[in-house]
Amino acid sequence: MNISVLGTGYVGLVVGACLSETGNNVICADIDRAKIDRLTNNDIPIYEPGLDPLVQRNQREHRLSFTTDLATAISSAEVVFIAVGTPMGEDGSADLEYVLRAAEHVGRHMAREIVVVTKSTVPVGSSGKVRNAIAKHAKFPFYLCSNPEFLKEGTAVEDFMRPDRVVLGIDSERARTVMTEIYSPFLRTGKPILVMDIPSAEMTKYAANGMLATRISFMNEIANLCDKLGANVDSVRKGIGSDSRIGQSFLFPGPGYGGSCFPKDVKALVRTGSECGVPLDVLAGVETANDRQKKVLLGKVRSALGNELKGRRVAVWGLAFKAGTDDMREAPALALIDALLTEGVSVCAHDPAAIDHARSLLGNRIDYAETNYEALVGADALVVVTDWNEYRHPDFERVKRTLKQPVIVDGRNLYDVEKMRALGVRYHSIGRPSA
Numbered sequence: 220m221n222i223s224v225l226g227t228g229y230v231g232l233v234v235g236a237c238l239s240e241t242g243n244n245v246i247c248a249d250i251d252r253a254k255i256d257r258l259t260n261n262d263i264p265i266y267e268p269g270l271d272p273l274v275q276r277n278q279r280e281h282r283l284s285f286t287t288d289l290a291t292a293i294s295s296a297e298v299v300f301i302a303v304g305t306p307m308g309e310d311g312s313a314d315l316e317y318v319l320r321a322a323e324h325v326g327r328h329m330a331r332e333i334v335v336v337t338k339s340t341v342p343v344g345s346s347g348k349v350r351n352a353i354a355k356h357a358k359f360p361f362y363l364c365s366n367p368e369f370l371k372e373g374t375a376v377e378d379f380m381r382p383d384r385v386v387l388g389i390d391s392e393r394a395r396t397v398m399t400e401i402y403s404p405f406l407r408t409g410k411p412i413l414v415m416d417i418p419s420a421e422m423t424k425y426a427a428n429g430m431l432a433t434r435i436s437f438m439n440e441i442a443n444l445c446d447k448l449g450a451n452v453d454s455v456r457k458g459i460g461s462d463s464r465i466g467q468s469f470l471f472p473g474p475g476y477g478g479s480c481f482p483k484d485v486k487a488l489v490r491t492g493s494e495c496g497v498p499l500d501v502l503a504g505v506e507t508a509n510d511r512q513k514k515v516l517l518g519k520v521r522s523a524l525g526n527e528l529k530g531r532r533v534a535v536w537g538l539a540f541k542a543g544t545d546d547m548r549e550a551p552a553l554a555l556i557d558a559l560l561t562e563g564v565s566v567c568a569h570d571p572a573a574i575d576h577a578r579s580l581l582g583n584r585i586d587y588a589e590t591n592y593e594a595l596v597g598a599d600a601l602v603v604v605t606d607w608n609e610y611r612h613p614d615f616e617r618v619k620r621t622l623k624q625p626v627i628v629d630g631r632n633l634y635d636v637e638k639m640r641a642l643g644v645r646y647h648s649i650g651r652p653s654a
């Protein structure tokens with residue numbers, strides 16, 4: 220099938236590469252020339268495990284190509300995926316400007332009957348606006364599909380190749396037939412295609428992210444209470460996660476959620492609710508709790524080093540909003556670093572993938588280390604912010620030797636409290652006893 224994907228960010232690039240892997244001819248188009256130039260040269264602008272070989276192989280075998288020429292990409296397509304960004308607008312709603320601009324391009328340049336798929340996360344009811352934007356210029360019939368994406372950065376290729384489910388919001392048989400054909404190679408293990416109306420598909424995406432963010436904020440608040448009452452959140456987590464109605468996933472407390480999706484999608488859903496006169500108090504609380512959680516690590520640094528932080532130096536392990544990605548959008552590390560700098564603390568950070576992004580955001584306000592151990596030199600404390608695998612079992616003797624004093628603030632509960640105590644580390648984590 221001839222497919223075009225508009226937008227080659229974290230979602231569009233993965234979608235395009237994976238769809239070419241199953242034999243489709245895919246053109247990925249983006250308005251960012253620098254990005255397209257890099258992609259054409261097999262230089263992948265994002266860190267996403269497993270993506271490089273997919274792009275290289277399919278580009279070499281001429282099933283995948285990249286262009287800034289949206290007209291050519293759209294005119295050759297039977298199916299167009301819109302995967303452009305939907306950033307947070309000033310009032311908290313999702314900004315549809317890029318989606319609608321892409322939709323207008325589709326209408327202007329389509330050269331046959333096509334299916335237009337909204338992959339971007341758009342508020343419930345947006346399909347009407349997308350339809351109008353396409354229809355303004357369309358000379359051929361077109362069929363809409365809302366196909367929200369559930370991939371996770373860090374495991375995006377695996378998630379797309381082996382999805383838990385595919386959600387299709389459609390209002391035509393044509394869209395159902397075409398989309399079922401496109402997805403059938405990815406669903407051979409029997410995972411379902413859930414076909415529904417378009418508003419329900421749009422709502423499913425927001426409800427999924429809202430639910431996941433709720434679990435995180437809930438556990439963060441329980442952990443903070445454990446801190447005060449001397450309970451251990453690890454035991455509590457296992458205690459509740461063993462209940463089959465609850466399950467173990469997404470119950471790990473931490474420094475607050477970040478990334479390009481949860482913060483903006485929670486805000487947008489709360490906004491949609493208030494526009495409709497349906498207050499979403501639970502989700503509004505989830506957001507407030509998350510904003511507060513992003514300040515917890517600074518409080519723990521204070522507990523460890525005292526209130527007067529001016530002139531101290533702190534090593535930060537992990538800048539990306541989570542392990543497996545270089546994405547720093549809304550990353551908890553940014554909130555922590557900002558707060559530390561405001562206190563007059565100097566910061567040296569390490570991250571296996573996000574240093575380039577960090578430099579573009581933070582410039583020379585902080586120092587950057589080549590290795591995680593190098594970040595510790597001359598530091599009064601280590602703060603672990605991202606749960607990269609390489610931080611899970613460090614050489615603790617070396618950590619102790621290199622730090623000015625053995626202080627670790629662990630925002631991901633990676634280390635064993637008893638082990639830290641035995642090593643003589645002054646150790647603070649989230650919702651567990653200190654050592």
Ligand SMILES: NC(=O)c1ccc[n+]([C@@H]2O[C@H](COP(=O)([O-])OP(=O)(O)OC[C@H]3O[C@@H](n4cnc5c(N)ncnc54)[C@H](O)[C@@H]3O)[C@@H](O)[C@H]2O)c1
Pocket residue numbers: 225226227228229230231248249250251254289302303304305317320321338339340341368369370371372479480
């Ligand atoms: N990142 C995730 O983990 C994730 C997961 C599921 C859903 N989503 C949703 O998918 C959408 C895309 O997210 P992302 O993280 O890939 O965004 P991104 O910011 O990484 O990429 C968006 C890309 O779209 C391009 N673009 C903007 N306008 C364009 C146009 N008119 N034509 C062609 N390209 C255009 C931009 O240049 C950019 O490269 C968002 O709605 C997001 O909420 C993201």
